[in-house]
Amino acid sequence: MEQTLSHTIAEPKPFDDQTLEYIRGQFAHLQRDALGNERIFFENSGGSLRLRPVSERALEVALYPESSVRPSKAARELDRVKERGLSDLLAFFGGDPEGALLPTATASQAMFAVVRTVAENVTGTNIVTTALEHPSSYDACARYARRTGQEMRVAQPDRHTGGITPGAIAGLVDAGTSLVSVIATSNITGAITDIPAVVEAVRAKNPQAYVVTDTVQYAPHGVLDVRAWGVDAANIAPYKMFGDRGNAFTYLSPRLARLDHEQFAGTSARTWAVGSAAPAVYAGFSAIMDYLASIGGTPAGSDRRTAITDGLRAIQQHEQTLLRALLGGTDNQSGLMATPGVRVHFADQTVTARPRDLIVALTFDDLECAEAVRAYEERGIVVYERVATSHYSERILRSLGLEGVVRVSPLHCHTLTEVDAFLAATRAIAERAAG
Numbered sequence: 200m201e202q203t204l205s206h207t208i209a210e211p212k213p214f215d216d217q218t219l220e221y222i223r224g225q226f227a228h229l230q231r232d233a234l235g236n237e238r239i240f241f242e243n244s245g246g247s248l249r250l251r252p253v254s255e256r257a258l259e260v261a262l263y264p265e266s267s268v269r270p271s272k273a274a275r276e277l278d279r280v281k282e283r284g285l286s287d288l289l290a291f292f293g294g295d296p297e298g299a300l301l302p303t304a305t306a307s308q309a310m311f312a313v314v315r316t317v318a319e320n321v322t323g324t325n326i327v328t329t330a331l332e333h334p335s336s337y338d339a340c341a342r343y344a345r346r347t348g349q350e351m352r353v354a355q356p357d358r359h360t361g362g363i364t365p366g367a368i369a370g371l372v373d374a375g376t377s378l379v380s381v382i383a384t385s386n387i388t389g390a391i392t393d394i395p396a397v398v399e400a401v402r403a404k405n406p407q408a409y410v411v412t413d414t415v416q417y418a419p420h421g422v423l424d425v426r427a428w429g430v431d432a433a434n435i436a437p438y439k440m441f442g443d444r445g446n447a448f449t450y451l452s453p454r455l456a457r458l459d460h461e462q463f464a465g466t467s468a469r470t471w472a473v474g475s476a477a478p479a480v481y482a483g484f485s486a487i488m489d490y491l492a493s494i495g496g497t498p499a500g501s502d503r504r505t506a507i508t509d510g511l512r513a514i515q516q517h518e519q520t521l522l523r524a525l526l527g528g529t530d531n532q533s534g535l536m537a538t539p540g541v542r543v544h545f546a547d548q549t550v551t552a553r554p555r556d557l558i559v560a561l562t563f564d565d566l567e568c569a570e571a572v573r574a575y576e577e578r579g580i581v582v583y584e585r586v587a588t589s590h591y592s593e594r595i596l597r598s599l600g601l602e603g604v605v606r607v608s609p610l611h612c613h614t615l616t617e618v619d620a621f622l623a624a625t626r627a628i629a630e631r632a633a634g
Contacts, residue, residue, distance in 0.1 A: 211523050212516035213615070218494060219517075222612050225490060226441070227251050229612060238579045239617050243439075244386045244416065244558055244608035245583055250441040250490055257443055257483035267478050277478040284481025287488040290504040292433060292450040293424035299456035301471040302480070306415045306436040306447040307335030311342075312460075313432045313449060314380065317409045318343035320458040323377025325350040327401075329363045330598035331388070334591060336380045336413050349377065358599050361388025361545030361560070369400035376401075376408045383417035383433075387585050387595050387606060388545045389558030391417065398429040409455060415439055420556050420611075421515055422508045431455040437480075442487050446480040514611040518557040521609055524618045525559055532622035540564045540629035544604060557611075560585075560604035561625075565632035568603040574631075575605075578624040582607050 214222065223229055226248045231237055240248060260280055267277035288300055303309040314336065318326065326349050328340045344351040352371040356363050368381060379401050384391050398410050411432035414423060419440040425433050434449040456469045463473065488507055495509025526546055528534030535543045544560040563571050568584035575582050585592040586603035596602060607621070 210516065211520040212513075213520045214494075214513065214517045214611075218513075219612075219614065222494060223614075225250050225252060226612050227254070236579075238576075238581055239613075239620060240581045241607050241609045241613070241621060242581045242583050243610040244606060246444075247419065247439050247441050248610055248612065249443070250487065252490065253437075253442045253483045253486040256486040257479045260482040261479035263478070267476050280478045280485070281476050281481045284478075284485050287481075287485045287503065287507075288448055288450075290502075291418075291423060291435075291488060291507055293422075293426055293504065294450045295426050295453055297453040297456075297469070298425075299451040299453075299469045299471045301449040301451060302477075303447050303449065304445060306413070306434040306449070307333070309434045309447055309449040310335040310380075310411075310413060311339045313411055313434070313451070313455070314339035314378065315343050316458050316460050317378045317411070317431075317455065318347045318349065321377040321407075321409060323349055324375030325352055325371075325373070326378045326380070327352045327354065327368060327371045327376055328380040329354040329356065329368065329382065331356050331361075331363055331385050331390075331595055332380060332382050333386070333413055333415070336382065336411075337594065340378070340380050356388075356390075356598055359545070360390055361385060361599060362390030363392055365393055365396040365400040368397055369404055372401050372404040372408060374405055376405050379408055379410045381410070381412055383412050383414040384420070384556045385595070386416040386558065386608075387592065387604065388560055388599070389556040390545060391421070391554050391556060394428045394430065402429070416556065419514075420511075420518060422511045425450050425452070437484055437487060440487055441490070442483050443480075446477070446483070448484070517611045518609075521611075521613060521615070521618055522555070522557050522559070524615055525607070525609075525622070528622070529615055529619055531619045533626075534622065535559065535561060535625065538622070538626050538629060540633050541625060544599075544601070557609055559607040561607065562601075562604055563629055563632055565634070566628065568605050571605050571628060571632075574628045575624060578627070580621055580624055 263277055265274040267281055301309055326340050326344045330353055341351055354367040354371055381397055383394055394412055401408050401410055409431045412430050414433045415436045418435045431452040436447045438444040462470050491510030492506035495513045497506040497509040526534050526536050542562050572582055572584045583606050585606050587593045587596045
């Protein structure tokens, strides 16, 4: 195992053929889009391919007309579905049972709520964040720093790695820091932040500072352990975890959960859900956990957390295999690092030097990013351009000294054969652009 982070990154190990066949059979529109067009979908950082059983189970539960708080048999079943979902969420996060879970429609909505709660309740003179943050966390920090009269301090990334170091963040922290917000994995560069080391460095400067992390990109590709990391909040979006859009969940540490927040009178201080539960979203999340538990080779009788984390580690091992193949090549194709006319950003020449997500950011010497994306689509491959004209990307890209990249983001259900097809297409696009 590589130990360049406080938490480990798995060595490459592909799924065996039988497991990979099972995995591929669970996903909708894996080889053809909804219109029937053949394609390879390497755009999972913009969402994710969907697990059929997740949507099917969520729809099954959504069709119940009952309220889960009523006494009928069907209503009691809905309540069991919700409670199982809450248990699965706590197991997935690795959370403290004394903490809280906040359900929202989107992970972005949750981040605004969390940042507002800390900013309004915790005395401080400054809020620290990074230039790599998603707009939901960066803009929330900016908004509530301004509203509460606090200074906003922004750590800058390492332009070589595309990541942020614990020292860059901790260097901005002092006794007046109320909140630190840091992304766990950049969905543009693929760099994984060493969250445990960030927390340790921050708390060495200010033991009382609250630390929240955006784990939306990290969660489908690595093991979350919020208690071990020491964070006060972490948000996830099931639509990036092979599930449905329209729901999100955030774990809150016991001390953050107790801060003053919107809630009905008479409810527990740890209650953050406001209004009626939607059992279907909990059913969908449990279906995702069922899938994770089925692919990790966990021994029978193991607890739910172990089965979930085994599945995630197996995903990470397979995805690291695909990442090494994309960068370094396969038996059939040379890798992106050796493709003339193509520049790979944020990837060390040794390929294995730094743990990173299965995201590759590249540019062509003789082709604009948007044109390259269209050229890939003509060859049946879906990728996406992140460009500085987008409010989602401008601040991040310019902090890295770039105006745009082509983002390539496969998923663990993809194969080395598909990587070969992508590499061949990339070489053909580069050669055609060079004339």
